[in-house]
Amino acid sequence: MAAFNESEVAGAELERVLPKVQVAFESDDKFYNAIKKRNVEVMSYRQMRVPIEIRTGGSFGYFDPDGGDMGRGSGPTIDKAVVQPVFMYEAIEYTKLSQWATDDSRKAVINGVRRLTAGALKEIKRQIDAQLQQNGSGVVGTITSVTTSGSVDTYVCTTDGFGVRLVRSKQEIQVFDATLATLRGSGTITFYDVANKTIKVTPAIAGVVATDVIVVKGISSPSSLPALYGVPYHHSNASTGTWLGFNRATTPEIRSNRVNAASNPLTLPLPRLAINMIGNRVGIENPFKPVAWMHPAQKQAYEEIGQLVSIIHKQPKEEGLNLYFNDNMQMAGAAVRDHFNWDMTRIDFVSESVWGRGEILPIGFYKTDGRQIFEIRSSSGGLNTADIFYMVLGTQTFVNNPAATSYIDALDVPAGY
Numbered sequence: 434m435a436a437f438n439e440s441e442v443a444g445a446e447l448e449r450v451l452p453k454v455q456v457a458f459e460s461d462d463k464f465y466n467a468i469k470k471r472n473v474e475v476m477s478y479r480q481m482r483v484p485i486e487i488r489t490g491g492s493f494g495y496f497d498p499d500g501g502d503m504g505r506g507s508g509p510t511i512d513k514a515v516v517q518p519v520f521m522y523e524a525i526e527y528t529k530l531s532q533w534a535t536d537d538s539r540k541a542v543i544n545g546v547r548r549l550t551a552g553a554l555k556e557i558k559r560q561i562d563a564q565l566q567q568n569g570s571g572v573v574g575t576i577t578s579v580t581t582s583g584s585v586d587t588y589v590c591t592t593d594g595f596g597v598r599l600v601r602s603k604q605e606i607q608v609f610d611a612t613l614a615t616l617r618g619s620g621t622i623t624f625y626d627v628a629n630k631t632i633k634v635t636p637a638i639a640g641v642v643a644t645d646v647i648v649v650k651g652i653s654s655p656s657s658l659p660a661l662y663g664v665p666y667h668h669s670n671a672s673t674g675t676w677l678g679f680n681r682a683t684t685p686e687i688r689s690n691r692v693n694a695a696s697n698p699l700t701l702p703l704p705r706l707a708i709n710m711i712g713n714r715v716g717i718e719n720p721f722k723p724v725a726w727m728h729p730a731q732k733q734a735y736e737e738i739g740q741l742v743s744i745i746h747k748q749p750k751e752e753g754l755n756l757y758f759n760d761n762m763q764m765a766g767a768a769v770r771d772h773f774n775w776d777m778t779r780i781d782f783v784s785e786s787v788w789g790r791g792e793i794l795p796i797g798f799y800k801t802d803g804r805q806i807f808e809i810r811s812s813s814g815g816l817n818t819a820d821i822f823y824m825v826l827g828t829q830t831f832v833n834n835p836a837a838t839s840y841i842d843a844l845d846v847p848a849g850y
Contacts, residue, residue, distance in 0.1 A: 492507055518791060520794065524821060550822075553822070587631065599774070662677075699731055734844075779842045795826070
């Protein structure tokens with residue numbers, strides 16, 4: 434007779450599920466958190482004016498006190514930057530089955546809808562942080578190579594200092610040509626490999642070539658409809674285009690200070706020069722205290738410079754070995770803040786006191802008549818067994834003194850990044 438075996442009792446066995454769901458992705462919003470509460474101004478949809486005393490006045494010279502002519506005088510020029518809000522959303526949808534199957538601790542280790550709700554706020558903050566790394570055009574990636582197989586595009590993005598860091602899995606994106614004049618098409622990210630700077634987009638988009646750019650959904654004309662103004666928009670010494678209504682060509686006062694590393698590794702003179710360029714514009718005893726924001730790749734490059742000149746003093750006792758510096762770093766007097774969302778080829782000296790936001794709609798649920806969760810309608814006119822809700826925000830950033838900002842760009846990226 435056959436023995437009583439495990440297969441005959443399998444139907445009575447309990448399934449073990451660990452009670453904690455581990456998150457396998459990041460939700461970094463470090464820079465957004467640093468500026469979200471600074472200089473927040475409530476505004477309407479009309480343009481908000483940011484007054485700037487942009488030029489000095491008066492006419493200096495020597496004069497002859499024996500009846501000489503001292504000429505006429507003048508006064509300072511006070512102009513204004515103009516800011517209009519843009520609106521962003523994060524859409525979260527779930528089926529009724531996913532709700533009912535997880536709405537009790539006897540059914541699941543988490544409540545699915547509650548977890549979705551809590552995660553939605555984190556996700557929109559992460560997306561806003563990513564938007565703060567782009568230049569106001571909505572461009573969040575540059576395609577280095579493209580392959581198509583089975584109606585799926587694979588994009589490798591190694592051209593810029595972000596890779597695919599500024600997009601997310603399941604995000605709907607658009608692809609434009611490099612001039613932002615031609616829309617190739619749109620699709621959804623169905624594969625997201627941040628380590629290898631690769632995404633897959635479904636369905637395949639016809640005509641995509643290397644140098645094309647990835648643009649956030651909702652920006653129908655990147656050259657005219659702005660996205661959120663990020664660090665590269667405000668921290669720019671460009672002499673073409675506009676900045677908050679100013680002509681960059683005729684208004685050098687609104688340009689940031691740039692140090693071009695010319696594709697070389699970080700060296701010690703570069704940060705000192707970047708700080709001194711601020712002082713040259715706004716004075717040596719200025720009140721601005723810039724913070725050096727950078728990707729950990731550049732923090733590593735800075736640390737390696739320090740390791741070359743370090744001396745280890747061994748104490749006459751048992752000691753652990755640590756050849757790395759702690760997080761209390763400074764760079765030419767500026768505190769170092771690292772952030773994985775930052776451009777790996779840049780170091781930005783951010784004077785947080787000159788950054789601000791105009792806000793027409795605080796971050797929160799989209800609501801209509803007190804409702805914040807909405808049913809999905811089917812093509813028949815009936816209900817689908819699914820609900821949707823949105824996290825929304827209406828805001829725009831500004832800098833009221835670009836001369837107090839500085840950046841190093843075109844830095845070489847250490848191996849491995």
